[in-house]
Amino acid sequence: MLANRRRGHRPDDNFAPELNEPIVSRRELLEAGAVAGAGALALGAPEAEAAKRRKRRRRIRRRVDVVVIGAGLAGLTAARELMRDDRSVLVLEARPRIGGRVLNRPIGDGEESEAGGTFAGPTQNHILGLAAELGVDTFPTFNEGENVYFADGERTTYSDTGPTGTAPPDPSILPDLATVVTRLNEMSKEVPIDAPWEAASARDWDSQTLEQWINENSASPRFRALVPAATRPIFGAEPRELSLLFTLFYIAASGDERNAGTFERNFNTRDGAQMFRFLHGSHEICRRIAAGLDGRVKLRTPARGIELTRGGVRVVSKRYVVRARRAIVAVPPVLAGAIRYSPGLPASRSEFTRAMPQGTLLKVTAVYDRPFWRDEGLNGTAVSLNGPVNATFDDSPPDGSPGVLFGFVGGDEGRRFRGQSEADRQAAVLRNLADYFGDEALRPSRYFETDWPGAKWSRGGPVGIAAPGLLLAHGPAIRQPVGPIHWAGTETSNYWNGYMDGAVRSGKRAAREVMDEL
Numbered sequence: 001m002l003a004n005r006r007r008g009h010r011p012d013d014n015f016a017p018e019l020n021e022p023i024v025s026r027r028e029l030l031e032a033g034a035v036a037g038a039g040a041l042a043l044g045a046p047e048a049e050a051a052k053r054r055k056r057r058r059r060i061r062r063r064v065d066v067v068v069i070g071a072g073l074a075g076l077t078a079a080r081e082l083m084r085d086d087r088s089v090l091v092l093e094a095r096p097r098i099g100g101r102v103l104n105r106p107i108g109d110g111e112e113s114e115a116g117g118t119f120a121g122p123t124q125n126h127i128l129g130l131a132a133e134l135g136v137d138t139f140p141t142f143n144e145g146e147n148v149y150f151a152d153g154e155r156t157t158y159s160d161t162g163p164t165g166t167a168p169p170d171p172s173i174l175p176d177l178a179t180v181v182t183r184l185n186e187m188s189k190e191v192p193i194d195a196p197w198e199a200a201s202a203r204d205w206d207s208q209t210l211e212q213w214i215n216e217n218s219a220s221p222r223f224r225a226l227v228p229a230a231t232r233p234i235f236g237a238e239p240r241e242l243s244l245l246f247t248l249f250y251i252a253a254s255g256d257e258r259n260a261g262t263f264e265r266n267f268n269t270r271d272g273a274q275m276f277r278f279l280h281g282s283h284e285i286c287r288r289i290a291a292g293l294d295g296r297v298k299l300r301t302p303a304r305g306i307e308l309t310r311g312g313v314r315v316v317s318k319r320y321v322v323r324a325r326r327a328i329v330a331v332p333p334v335l336a337g338a339i340r341y342s343p344g345l346p347a348s349r350s351e352f353t354r355a356m357p358q359g360t361l362l363k364v365t366a367v368y369d370r371p372f373w374r375d376e377g378l379n380g381t382a383v384s385l386n387g388p389v390n391a392t393f394d395d396s397p398p399d400g401s402p403g404v405l406f407g408f409v410g411g412d413e414g415r416r417f418r419g420q421s422e423a424d425r426q427a428a429v430l431r432n433l434a435d436y437f438g439d440e441a442l443r444p445s446r447y448f449e450t451d452w453p454g455a456k457w458s459r460g461g462p463v464g465i466a467a468p469g470l471l472l473a474h475g476p477a478i479r480q481p482v483g484p485i486h487w488a489g490t491e492t493s494n495y496w497n498g499y500m501d502g503a504v505r506s507g508k509r510a511a512r513e514v515m516d517e518l
Contacts, residue, residue: 072100077507236359358460
């Protein structure tokens with residue numbers, strides 16, 4: 001496997017993170033409209049109409065079987081499946097790059113670090129199978145040595161081979177940890193994976209938050225402080241923001257058709273969702289899919305409107321007008337809701353997209369000449385009750401050169417973090433890393449942040465989150481087609497919702513739906 005490493009491997013030529021692009025406000029749009037209107041008056045009506053006609057003529061017109069909106073893992077997978085079925089496809093991507101929430105960042109010497117989706121693990125057979133088909137190797141996430149637990153200014157270390165796995169074996173939380181996790185796992189078994197809103201207790205569970213349920217079913221204040229330290233990296237959200245039903249569905253989704261989901265599989269590295277990484281980074285999978293699509297992906301081309309026509313759909317962007325028999329919208333719900341639809345979408349679908357924001361999650365990365373923490377018998381994994389960084393992982397290349405640590409800053413910590421100066425943010429992150437791994441962490445050779453909430457074409461991550469009431473009221477709209485429009489994206493997946501595996505599953509499912517109709 002290591003023989004396949006390419007030291008001179010170049011980052012994607014389309015690499016342009018777009019993570020600090022401002023999100024256009026409603027006021028800015030209105031002002032732009034006013035300026036355009038004033039310009040039209042200055043030109044005079046005939047001249048303005050002629051200018052509009054010229055602009056329309058400049059658009060490239062295409063006709064295909066299927067148009068796919070979004071070149072993340074879901075959209076790329078859908079396009080790949082359709083091409084293999086000999087269907088003509090065009091993919092429109094708003095960003096100047098492919099990959100969506102999967103993104104590599106160069107760290108020097110031909111190596112890259114994952115700034116977005118990173119890991120895969122047992123039962124995530126769709127992303128692992130796709131990688132194998134494309135010739136992208138995996139390697140184990142570095143997990144030799146002790147984990148770090150940091151709470152109330154005190155650091156302890158522990159092995160994840162114990163009964164609590166990646167969760168810290170803190171004596172003050174053990175009774176609640178054992179009973180609460182067991183109860184959540186058992187409750188999740190009652191949630192239909194394809195329709196959680198049909199659970200027998202759905203009305204009760206979707207009328208309360210995870211925080212409310214935790215407070216009623218635990219006794220330890222420190223355990224209650226640990227819960228947001230878990231939900232921030234998993235959802236980019238606080239327990240008060242999450243429907244209990246949505247949380248139970250997320251646990252149930254951490255499996256496959258033969259293995260029931262568990263909280264442990266979602267949270268753990270060993271035998272869990274963080275077990276494997278991809279050689280050259282997860283974005284290599286996207287690069288290889290896009291290469292096989294042979295020019296069918298059009299970058300910097302956000303879809304502005306989708307019009308239903310007698311023959312299917314008409315998708316309009318600034319550069320293209322695409323007529324197709326079917327459309328697959330493979331972007332997060334909040335972005336899918338920003339597209340203009342004619343006629344308008346059913347009320348339930350519109351309400352769903354308005355009510356499902358993306359989580360607030362940032363990734364922070366520190367690069368060192370070597371993984372010095374390994375000298376002390378540490379594996380780079382930390383769980384902390386103190387922010388801004390509540391969880392870290394070793395993200396070094398397979399040979400450990402250079403050494404890389406990344407951390408998650410999410411939920412309330414993420415919102416506070418984004419309001420601070422760049423210098424204060426970096427100082428806070430490095431102070432966390434020094435608390436966890438020693439003062440050598442204060443001196444990285446490189447440091448960078450990936451601000452997903454600030455990314456215009458992401459609006460956050462890693463997943464759209466459901467507050468109480470959403471699934472019960474609008475759950476079926478998640479993936480129910482609207483005429484010739486189909487929905488993909490990890491938020492629409494039944495298994496591994498919010499993960500790369502869920503994105504691949506959703507792309508395959510949407511492609512099957514379309515092929516059944518063509």
